[in-house]
Amino acid sequence: xxxxxxxxxxxxxxxxxxGLKDDYKIELVGRDLEKLANFEKKLNVKCEKSLMDDxxxxxxxxxxxxxxxxxxxxxxxxxxxxxxLYSVLAGTSLAKLKDNFSTEAVIRTMPxxxxxxxASMTTLTGDxxxxxxxxxxxxxxxSTRWLASEKEIDIATGLAGSxxxxxxxxxxxxxxxxxxxxxxxxxxxxxxxxxxxxxGVLIQDIHPxxxxxxxxxxxxxxxxxYGALEDGNVRSSCxxxxxxxxxxxxxx
Numbered sequence: 001x002x003x004x005x006x007x008x009x010x011x012x013x014x015x016x017x018x019g020l021k022d023d024y025k026i027e028l029v030g031r032d033l034e035k036l037a038n039f040e041k042k043l044n045v046k047c048e049k050s051l052m053d054d055x056x057x058x059x060x061x062x063x064x065x066x067x068x069x070x071x072x073x074x075x076x077x078x079x080x081x082x083x084x085l086y087s088v089l090a091g092t093s094l095a096k097l098k099d100n101f102s103t104e105a106v107i108r109t110m111p112x113x114x115x116x117x118x119a120s121m122t123t124l125t126g127d128x129x130x131x132x133x134x135x136x137x138x139x140x141x142x143s144t145r146w147l148a149s150e151k152e153i154d155i156a157t158g159l160a161g162s163x164x165x166x167x168x169x170x171x172x173x174x175x176x177x178x179x180x181x182x183x184x185x186x187x188x189x190x191x192x193x194x195x196x197x198x199x200g201v202l203i204q205d206i207h208p209x210x211x212x213x214x215x216x217x218x219x220x221x222x223x224x225x226y227g228a229l230e231d232g233n234v235r236s237s238c239x240x241x242x243x244x245x246x247x248x249x250x251x252x
Contacts, residue, residue, distance in 0.1 A: 001025050003048075004137070005057070007074060008065035009039040012088055015116040016063065019141030021045045029055050056080040061137075062103070068092045068252045075100030084130055086137070090157050091252030093150060094126055107134045108153055110161040115141040121163075123147050123156040158245030166241055171196060 003025040006013050017026050017039075027048040028036045036049040058080030064087040066074050071092060082103040088111060089097075097106045107126035114120045120142035124134050135144045147153050171192055178188040202211060216222040229235070 003027055003061070004063055005029060005060045006063050006065055007052070007078075009035055010065055010067075012111070012113070012115075013063070013065035014039060014042060015113050015120075016065070016088070016111060016141060017043050018116040019118045019120065020137075023140050024137075027060075052077045054079050057082040057102070059083050062086065062101075064089060064097075064101075071096060071100050078102075084127075084133070086134065089252075090161065091154060091249035105130050108150065109134070109138055110153055110157045111138065111141060112161050113164050118142055121145070121160040123153050123160060125150060125153045154249040155242070155246050157249045158242040162241070162245045166238065167196075 001024060004020060005027040006017060007029050009028060009030045020026065021043060025048075026043065026045065027050070028039060029050050029052055030036050030039075031052055033049060033051060036047075040047045040049065052074065055078050057078050060080075060082050062082045062085045064074075064085055066089070068089045068091060071089065078101070080102065082101065084105045084107065085097060085101050085103040086107045086109050087097055088109050090110065092108070094106050094108060097103075097108075105127035107124060107130055109122055109124050111120040111122040115122070118141050120138075122138045122142060122144045123146075124131070124138060124144055125147045126134070131146055135146065138144050145156075147156060174195075175185075175188040175192040178191065179185055183191075199211075206214075212226070216226060
């Protein structure tokens with residue numbers, strides 16, 4: 001079983017490790033052994049654990065999950081040369097990663113929190129020699145899409161990477177709307193979850209506009225609700241959310 005060495009132990013690292021643990025051995029590297037032990041406990045699988053200082057990355061497959069601001073500091077603590085570095089850092093360029101880490105190749109990836117249930121939408125770009133391996137590795141936690149440029153992965157970050165937060169807001173708001181009208185909270189949450197579960201299947205094969213048109217009959221309930229969403233500039237706000245996230249990725 002191949003080993004994946006995680007550099008960093010935050011929420012995204014845990015989500016990815018949960019998706020990978022059945023197919024790969026997990027090695028953890030960080031600043032604090034207690035935090036690494038807590039990570040291991042949450043993962044519920046035995047892991048090799050090491051402190052970051054002078055950790056030898058020679059010939060290892062690394063998955064970098066630290067904060068973008070810490071790239072230079074973390075790179076300086078490691079020794080040796082990795083075979084490949086997979087980075088999940090938003091807005092952190094291939095050039096910056098190569099400047100701070102000794103590695104044969106670099107792949108930028110942008111998974112999302114659904115990695116923990118093997119349902120992430122993960123975008124990839126970088127050294128094309130590792131394209132197939134990258135798609136196989138990240139394919140273990142969901143769907144993958146190889147993109148042609150770093151600009152495109154920064155845009156995709158604002159869509160798929162940040163998207164679960166946007167959808168969570170919409171889900172909560174829709175449930176709150178039902179409660180406001182008199183539906184019990186437990187019932188509203190159950191109906192909302194069923195809605196998202198079914199929609200997730202439908203959207204795989206049907207264009208969003210066709211889905212909307214299939215539900216919206218003339219003068220009906222959906223048309224009334226949809227009009228309220230348009231009055232609230234929901235469409236424009238969603239487009240702006242992706243734009244602002246992309247701009248933030250460029251600043252990191």
